[in-house]
Amino acid sequence: MQIGWIKAVDFRSYRTLSVTPAPRLNVLHGPNGQGKTNLLEALGLLVTGRSFRTPRTADIPYWGAQSAALTGDLVRADAASQARRTLRRTIERLDDGHWQSSGESVEWARAIAFGWQDLDIVNGAPVARRRFIDGFAGRLFPVHVAALIQFRQLLARRNRLLQQRSGDPAALAQLAPWNEQFALVGMDLVNRRRRAVAALQTELARVYATLCATRSKVEIRYRTALGEASDAAALLAALDRAQREEARRGQTLVGPHRDDLTIEIDGVDARAFGSRGQQRLVALALRLAEVLPVTEAAGTAPVLLLDDALSELDPAVREQVVRELGAAQQVFLTTPEPPAVKGAAVFYVNAGGVAAA
Numbered sequence: 001m002q003i004g005w006i007k008a009v010d011f012r013s014y015r016t017l018s019v020t021p022a023p024r025l026n027v028l029h030g031p032n033g034q035g036k037t038n039l040l041e042a043l044g045l046l047v048t049g050r051s052f053r054t055p056r057t058a059d060i061p062y063w064g065a066q067s068a069a070l071t072g073d074l075v076r077a078d079a080a081s082q083a084r085r086t087l088r089r090t091i092e093r094l095d096d097g098h099w100q101s102s103g104e105s106v107e108w109a110r111a112i113a114f115g116w117q118d119l120d121i122v123n124g125a126p127v128a129r130r131r132f133i134d135g136f137a138g139r140l141f142p143v144h145v146a147a148l149i150q151f152r153q154l155l156a157r158r159n160r161l162l163q164q165r166s167g168d169p170a171a172l173a174q175l176a177p178w179n180e181q182f183a184l185v186g187m188d189l190v191n192r193r194r195r196a197v198a199a200l201q202t203e204l205a206r207v208y209a210t211l212c213a214t215r216s217k218v219e220i221r222y223r224t225a226l227g228e229a230s231d232a233a234a235l236l237a238a239l240d241r242a243q244r245e246e247a248r249r250g251q252t253l254v255g256p257h258r259d260d261l262t263i264e265i266d267g268v269d270a271r272a273f274g275s276r277g278q279q280r281l282v283a284l285a286l287r288l289a290e291v292l293p294v295t296e297a298a299g300t301a302p303v304l305l306l307d308d309a310l311s312e313l314d315p316a317v318r319e320q321v322v323r324e325l326g327a328a329q330q331v332f333l334t335t336p337e338p339p340a341v342k343g344a345a346v347f348y349v350n351a352g353g354v355a356a357a
């Protein structure tokens, strides 16, 4: 799929914005703080209805504005089908002070974003890896997004009960009705995450080896205290076993909210031993590895939004990244330096404006 055009009003640093990108590689360059990432965010929000940068809708409208609006065309021009959808998305301040976003969803529209925060997937806390795999699983299996929200509600409810009744083993009976649902929803999450990891593995190994032009092998594995078990009964049994400890500590100790991913380069933990450049490259490779599975799941290729993806990489690796991107459908790549990328459409971003170069 591709973004045919986009217009924005009062979106971040843009009072008005109008961009007609090219179908393949688009390079957005310009000095720091001029709106490159803001433009990527607008493109991502047009496609998915959500910001990859923040869950706080209120941050998005131009300072002091009461609303922000995006309009644009999403175009699907693969062999299987042709479609063009004109979308309008708005973020508005309601009378009660809350912010509301509206706009329709397009079932085949997907965007994959890479930014400096993605380094956390490799060297940050487990929560960053869970967020990564949940984001990817959501692009593969749309039900994952709603299931995740439901799971968080169940977890919060369970933790509240455990806290209120902390140290009172007799009150554990109260948890029983929650446990069953928690186990069902939780195990579904685990299983979808495992399928997502499996879908990523082959592409990750290929992309990483291609980018650094070596035979280095990157491996990713899902890590859970549940071992290989895949049915809800196993999670239920684990909750049973953890009962006393949970009552003592007042929190849920088993489930997908405690799981993690292991990422290894040539059998060595990338988090502990990877160089910073290697870690950045693995993070980028993870995002690029999403492309093929997401294309298969959605029926059309996703739009790639790559924020400063070339920095900290050596020249040979940069060249490989650009080559790999040549095979993708529509890509937006920001860089503070004037680009040396052949065949790309180039836009200059400065002082709240975007000009085709």
Ligand SMILES: Nc1ncnc2c1ncn2[C@@H]1O[C@H](COP(=O)(O)OP(=O)(O)OP(=O)(O)O)[C@@H](O)[C@H]1O
Residues within 6 Å of the ligand: 011, 012, 013, 014, 030, 031, 032, 033, 034, 035, 036, 037, 038, 039, 059, 060, 061, 062, 063, 336, 349
């Ligand atoms: N809601 C908003 N309203 C107006 N301006 C905003 C808003 N949110 C962010 N900005 C401004 O946008 C600018 C940052 O834009 P952006 O992050 O897109 O820069 P960039 O071109 O990506 O820079 P860098 O090269 O440093 O990554 C900041 O100067 C910030 O003050």
Ligand SMILES: [Mg+2]
Residues within 6 Å of the ligand: 036, 037, 038, 307
């Ligand atoms: Mg930026």
